[in-house]
Amino acid sequence: MKLANVLRAATAMSVITTCAAYAETLTIxxxxxxxMIRMQGxxxxxxxxxxxxxxxxxxxxxxxxxxxxxxxxxKGGAFDIMTIGMYETPIWGANGWLVPxxxxxxxxxxxxxxxxxxxxxxxxxxxxxxxxxxxSSMIMYRTDLMEAAGLEMPDAPTWQFIRxxxxxxxxxxxxxxxxxxxxxxxxxxxxxxITVTGNSFGARWxxxxxxxxxxxxxxxxxxxxxxxxxxxxxxxGYATNGFNENLSLFQQGKCGMWIDATVAASFVTNPDxxxxxxxxxxxxxxxxxxxDKKSNWLWAWALAIPAGTQKADxxxxxxxxxxxxxxxxxxxxxxxxxxxxxxxxxxxYENENYQSVPFAKMTLDSIQAADPTNPTVKPVPYVGIQFxxxxxxxxxxxxxxxxxxxxxxxxxxxEEALEKAQAITNDAMExxxxx
Amino acid sequence: MARAATxxxxxxxxxxxxxxxxxxxxxxxxxxxxxxxxxxxxxxxPPIFLNFDWTLENYAVVQERSNYMRFLWNSIIIxxxxxxxxxxxxxxxxxxxxxxxxxxxxxxxxxxxxxxMLPAVGVLYPIYLLFIKMGLLDSRxxxxxxxxxxxxxxxxxxxxxxxxxxxxxxxxxxxMDGATLKDEILYVLTPMAIPGIASTLLLNxxxxxxxxxxxxxxxxxxxxxxxxFIASYSSPEGLFYAKLSAxxxxxxxxxxxxxxxxxxxxxxxxxxxxxx
Numbered sequence: 001m002k003l004a005n006v007l008r009a010a011t012a013m014s015v016i017t018t019c020a021a022y023a024e025t026l027t028i029x030x031x032x033x034x035x036m037i038r039m040q041g042x043x044x045x046x047x048x049x050x051x052x053x054x055x056x057x058x059x060x061x062x063x064x065x066x067x068x069x070x071x072x073x074x075k076g077g078a079f080d081i082m083t084i085g086m087y088e089t090p091i092w093g094a095n096g097w098l099v100p101x102x103x104x105x106x107x108x109x110x111x112x113x114x115x116x117x118x119x120x121x122x123x124x125x126x127x128x129x130x131x132x133x134x135x136s137s138m139i140m141y142r143t144d145l146m147e148a149a150g151l152e153m154p155d156a157p158t159w160q161f162i163r164x165x166x167x168x169x170x171x172x173x174x175x176x177x178x179x180x181x182x183x184x185x186x187x188x189x190x191x192x193x194i195t196v197t198g199n200s201f202g203a204r205w206x207x208x209x210x211x212x213x214x215x216x217x218x219x220x221x222x223x224x225x226x227x228x229x230x231x232x233x234x235x236x237g238y239a240t241n242g243f244n245e246n247l248s249l250f251q252q253g254k255c256g257m258w259i260d261a262t263v264a265a266s267f268v269t270n271p272d273x274x275x276x277x278x279x280x281x282x283x284x285x286x287x288x289x290x291x292d293k294k295s296n297w298l299w300a301w302a303l304a305i306p307a308g309t310q311k312a313d314x315x316x317x318x319x320x321x322x323x324x325x326x327x328x329x330x331x332x333x334x335x336x337x338x339x340x341x342x343x344x345x346x347x348x349y350e351n352e353n354y355q356s357v358p359f360a361k362m363t364l365d366s367i368q369a370a371d372p373t374n375p376t377v378k379p380v381p382y383v384g385i386q387f388x389x390x391x392x393x394x395x396x397x398x399x400x401x402x403x404x405x406x407x408x409x410x411x412x413x414x415e416e417a418l419e420k421a422q423a424i425t426n427d428a429m430e431x432x433x434x435x
Numbered sequence: 436m437a438r439a440a441t442x443x444x445x446x447x448x449x450x451x452x453x454x455x456x457x458x459x460x461x462x463x464x465x466x467x468x469x470x471x472x473x474x475x476x477x478x479x480x481p482p483i484f485l486n487f488d489w490t491l492e493n494y495a496v497v498q499e500r501s502n503y504m505r506f507l508w509n510s511i512i513i514x515x516x517x518x519x520x521x522x523x524x525x526x527x528x529x530x531x532x533x534x535x536x537x538x539x540x541x542x543x544x545x546x547x548x549x550x551x552m553l554p555a556v557g558v559l560y561p562i563y564l565l566f567i568k569m570g571l572l573d574s575r576x577x578x579x580x581x582x583x584x585x586x587x588x589x590x591x592x593x594x595x596x597x598x599x600x601x602x603x604x605x606x607x608x609x610x611m612d613g614a615t616l617k618d619e620i621l622y623v624l625t626p627m628a629i630p631g632i633a634s635t636l637l638l639n640x641x642x643x644x645x646x647x648x649x650x651x652x653x654x655x656x657x658x659x660x661x662x663x664f665i666a667s668y669s670s671p672e673g674l675f676y677a678k679l680s681a682x683x684x685x686x687x688x689x690x691x692x693x694x695x696x697x698x699x700x701x702x703x704x705x706x707x708x709x710x711x
Contacts (some may be wrong), residue, residue, distance in 0.1 A: 021653065030656070031670070032668060032669060032675070033672050033673055037500065055655075055656035055657075057655050057656055057667075059663070059664070060666050060669035061670070061671050061672075062671070063651055063669075066652070068557060069564075069654060071633070074563050074564055075567075076563065076567050076572055077572075078572055078655040079655060131592070137682065145559075178457065188671075202440075221490050242671065243671060243672050244671060244672070244673070244674055248478045248480075248674060249672075251674075252478070252479070254480075264672075267673065267674070271442065272474075273474050273476065273674070274475075275475075306452075388541050
């Protein structure tokens with residue numbers, strides 16, 4: 001009996017000490033956006049389930065990118081989980097900087113992740129980051145202005161229809177611009193938008209031998225079309241407008257149409273912030289007539305574990321919790337289905353409750369229409385729709401988008417901008433050893 | 436007539452000074468006003484100046500979301516620690532340059548200042564790697580050292596300029612009375628230079644408080660000061676200007692109050708050597 005008691009006590013003690021040792025404090029680097037901030041509010045649920053505490057480091061997107069890049073390349077170990085996007089994940093995964101997520105539990109149901117998201121966050125078939133939410137881009141338009149113009153928005157319009165509708169909706173006297181689009185320099189701002197616009201005109205960044213393609217007629221057509229349409233119907237100073245500037249214009253009723261991230265749908269339909277909340281319709285991003293590629297992108301904010309962390313097991317537990325079906329149900333139960341993180345799981349779009357959210361179907365259709373391995377008409381040697389998944393791209397595309405923004409501002413012609421873009425890109429690719 | 440003209444000029448100068456002062460202060464005033472608006476009012480066009488429903492909601496949200504006191508405490512420790520440490524090192528350095536100059540003193544001073552011309556990002560990786568090896572990443576001690584080193588050239592320059600205004604004969608007299616080097620610096624030079632040291636301390640405290648490159652890049656959860664607190668409210672996808680303004684107001688309030696009460700010393704520190 002005595003021996004049995006001793007054994008019981010020893011077992012109990014070992015369980016207690018194991019649990020105590022197992023409880024970790026995770027440091028998570030993340031961006032400041034609605035879904036991420038909401039997740040921070042539910043951290044207690046994770047702590048109650050696992051015993052692990054969480055410390056959040058929330059930073060602005062560009063600061064976060066610089067901060068986590070410095071840490072991961074030096075194996076600093078400052079963070080146990082990083083919020084990264086589709087651009088970084090395959091590159092960092094290939095470099096061995098991320099812990100592979102190939103042993104997630106059966107309950108997590110990794111096959112439920114939308115195929116486009118899973119492909120974009122994997123390298124050679126191995127998942128390196130789990131999508132917290134995903135987005136594409138689509139048209140948001142004013143139903144009242146469209147009706148007043150005597151037009152009807154098709155589900156899948158062409159650029160030519162968009163230009164015609166924008167001109168019809170423009171009312172300069174009342175400060176209504178037919179269309180608001182990104183023109184701000186930066187690879188993730190105007191650079192991303194003009195890249196997908198280029199795709200929908202059949203343009204591409206590189207041919208199969210990594211030669212820049214800005215000297216091809218498709219780019220000239222795309223850029224001239226964009227500049228022409230914006231001069232006719234865009235807001236003044238569009239060369240410096242990014243997501244936030246256009247969101248502000250749209251919410252104040254100063255845009256007839258806005259083509260941007262699907263995540264904006266929840267902002268423009270929120271009556272607390274938007275003056276046009278009940279007059280917004282959605283449609284797929286356009287393509288040029290005769291081109292079988294739409295101008296929608298694909299992006300995900302995903303959670304990844306840096307290889308330098310000492311707490312990989314606890315970090316995996318967090319990722320499983322934060323990107324699980326249960327988390328979606330937790331948010332839906334407390335804040336309604338319109339506020340759950342979208343674009344990551346197939347089951348969400350099969351849920352009847354979610355199907356009643358006005359922008360749900362269009363978000364899914366836009367995501368499914370995006371193909372990162374086949375972004376434009378002609379074959380390309382890269383993966384990525386609004387970006388090219390190579391480390392050099394961020395620097396090159398930032399410079400190229402600066403040249404394009406200068407053309408939008410009237411500081412140079414479209415032809416000059418394209419010539420410079422061609423030279424910048426080829427020089428950089430040569431220096432990097434691609435050519 | 437001459438008196439009337441002088442009086443008119445005085446009024447004009449005063450009005451001009453107020454106008455320039457208001458222009459400089461306007462962005463801060465606008466941030467404070469925006470912090471009391473709703474998000475919709477914050478982006479309204481044309482902008483609303485005073486005629487809006489004042490709300491404290493943004494402050495409540497910021498308080499709920501972030502541990503303000505922890506960020507504030509880190510800022511005080513980092514800015515205060517680096518300034519005091521820097522001053523302790525700079526006083527003897529400035530003394531030697533002001534009272535025992537060599538033919539290379541001016542070159543050394545210029546070289547010290549030239550380190551401020553190097554873009555910080557150029558040495559980010561070496562410093563980051565050093566911090567990893569020394570276990571200083573995300574620690575207040577690490578930031579105290581880095582900010583002290585960054586501001587040291589300015590502290591030395593300011594103290595040097597101030598010390599040069601003190602007649603060397605006074606120190607000589609102290610030496611003749613048997614004062615050691617330590618006594619000379621501690622009991623003769625420092626008390627005479629207290630106003631200069633105070634304004635140097637103040638200015639460098641403000642510089643360290645506002646430093647946003649190293650404090651963002653070398654911290655994570657533990658040592659993050661108020662610069663990281665502000666950065667956490669900036670978003671490229673979503674209009675949260677009212678909340679960002681509330682966070683900014685909370686971050687600048689302590690230094691604004693300190694600056695308000697010590698403006699005389701600050702102005703004096705900033706105009707060292709300008710008028711002799």
